[in-house]
Structure formats: structure tokens, C-alpha cells
Amino acid sequence: MVVELFTSQGCSSCPPADRLLARLGEAGGGGVVPxxxxxxxxxxxxxxxxxxxxxxxxxxxxxxxxxxxxxxYTPQAVVDGASELIGSRESELRAAVAEAASxxxxxxxxSLEPSETEVRxxxxxxxxxxxRGRRWDLMLAVYETGLSTPVKKGENGGRTLxxxxxxxxxxRDGSIEQSASRESRLPLESGWNRAxxxxxxxxxxxxxxxxxxxxxxxxxxxxx
Numbered sequence: 001m002v003v004e005l006f007t008s009q010g011c012s013s014c015p016p017a018d019r020l021l022a023r024l025g026e027a028g029g030g031g032v033v034p035x036x037x038x039x040x041x042x043x044x045x046x047x048x049x050x051x052x053x054x055x056x057x058x059x060x061x062x063x064x065x066x067x068x069x070x071x072x073y074t075p076q077a078v079v080d081g082a083s084e085l086i087g088s089r090e091s092e093l094r095a096a097v098a099e100a101a102s103x104x105x106x107x108x109x110x111s112l113e114p115s116e117t118e119v120r121x122x123x124x125x126x127x128x129x130x131x132r133g134r135r136w137d138l139m140l141a142v143y144e145t146g147l148s149t150p151v152k153k154g155e156n157g158g159r160t161l162x163x164x165x166x167x168x169x170x171x172r173d174g175s176i177e178q179s180a181s182r183e184s185r186l187p188l189e190s191g192w193n194r195a196x197x198x199x200x201x202x203x204x205x206x207x208x209x210x211x212x213x214x215x216x217x218x219x220x221x222x223x224x
Contacts, residue, residue: 001100002033002202002214005087006060006076009049009163010042012155017075017087022164024097032097033200033214034165035141039074047154051147051166059170066209081209104130106213108201114194114219123173123182123201131212136203138173142186143216146196168192175206195220 005021007014018036025034037056038049063078064070075087079096080103087093111122121140147163173184186199202214 001031001080001097001105002035002200002211003093003097004059004078004081005034005036006039006056006072006074006078007036007087008039008042008052008074009149009151009156009161010045010047010154011074013088014075015156015159015161017077018161018163020088020090020093021077022162024093025165031101033202033216035143035167035200036163036165037167038163039072041072042074042154045154047151047157050149051163055170056167063209080211081204082211103212104128106131106136106203108203108213108215110199110201110215110217112199112217112219112222114188114197114222116188116194118185118187119197119199119219121182121184121186121199121201123184125176125181125203125213126179127176127213132178135175135177135206136212137175137206138182139202139204140171140173140184140186141167141200141202142169142188142192143167143198143200144192144196145198145218146193165198168197176203 021034024032038051039057040052040054077087078084080100083096107126109124113120143165145164150160198218200216204211
């Protein structure tokens with residue numbers, strides 16, 4: 001399943017949630033795909049988060065509409081697009097992960113062929129009978145781990161923050177209703193550390209935003 005964390009380096013409550021997401025990724029055994037989305041609405045309050053994007057704020061807003069919320073907040077964790085909670089509450093987050101793991105999900109196998117400018121992605125998706133016939137968007141994310149930032153100002157001024165599974169790009173790669181195979185090319189920017197990049201793939205219902213099936217693979221694991 002996917003755990004999305006909406007976070008910001010400008011938020012003093014976020015580092016504990018960032019660390020919890022990193023632990024989930026380390027201990028996930030492939031079952032948890034952690035993705036860290038840095039929102040931009042904290043920017044301008046003394047510090048600009050270098051990983052922030054208005055695109056990630058829009059994604060959080062879509063979840064807010066789905067959950068009937070009127071206000072955005074950080075750190076917010078969203079588990080498989082089906083539940084949300086404060087991202088630093090470990091026991092609640094682990095309970096939500098366990099609940100999500102009990103639901104039927106697609107199986108996704110990834111193959112990666114990276115180059116200097118892009119990564120070719122092959123995805124083989126197997127849908128269980130209970131999920132067939134529904135429309136599922138195949139979402140592909142490039143993320144980076146092992147990021148460290150000396151924060152000079154703002155609520156975290158004077159601290160060096162570590163961030164893992166930071167989403168660098170996210171794209172929809174078409175929709176499926178049955179088991180299928182897909183191939184795609186994802187661009188890689190020059191400033192991203194190739195040794196610390198990975199690709200995550202997941203299926204998301206475009207109406208309910210529910211996620212049913214996910215996997216991730218690091219570029220470093222691919223033989224050159």
C-alpha cells in the first residue's frame with residue numbers, strides 16, 4: 001500500500017513525521033510504499049522548501065475534498081487514498097497501514113532501464129477479480145532518498161533536516177480495467193542523485209482516489 005506524507009521543511013511539527021515515514025520504508029519489506037510530498041504553502045514564511053511544489057499542494061487539496069476537509073495541514077498522512085491522519089502519530093498510522101493491507105490489491109511488477117536523462121519503466125499489472133471492470137489510473141512517481149538540508153530560517157532554522165522518499169515527479173500513465181502491461185519513459189533531471197532515485201507505481205481510482213496496489217524499486221538495484 002501507499003503512505004503519502006504531506007510535509008514541509010517550514011513546519012516544526014513535520015520532522016517527526018518525516019522520520020516515521022522513513023522507518024516505515026525501511027521496515028516495509030516491500031509492503032509499504034512511502035512517498036513524501038512537500039507542499040508549497042509554508043513557503044515565504046522565512047524559508048522556502050527546496051523540494052516543494054504547487055502540484056503537491058493541489059494533490060493534497062484533492063484529498064481534502066475527498067475527506068470533506070476545509071483546511072490543509074502538515075504533517076498529514078494519507079494511507080492508500082482511503083484514510084488520513086496526523087503523520088506523526090505512529091500507532092494510528094501503523095493501524096491504518098494494517099487495515100489497508102487487508103484489502104484486495106493489484107500485483108505490480110516493475111522493470112527499470114535507467115540512462116543519464118530518463119528511465120524506461122515496464123509495468124506488469126495483475127488485477128484480482130474483485131477489482132476488474134473498474135477504471136484505475138496507473139501512477140508513476142520518481143522519488144529520491146538520502147536528502148539532507150541545512151535549514152537557515154523559519155520554524156526549523158538552525159537544524160539540518162533529513163528527508164527520504166521525496167517525490168520528484170508524478171505522472172498518470174493511462175488507465176486500465178483489466179490486467180495489462182505498460183511501458184513508459186520518465187525524465188530524470190540533472191540535479192537528482194541517480195544512486196538514490198527510485199520509481200514507485202500504483203493504481204488509483206480517479207473518482208474516489210482509493211489506491212489498490214503499489215510497488216517501488218530503486219534505480220540503484222538495477223544492473224548496468
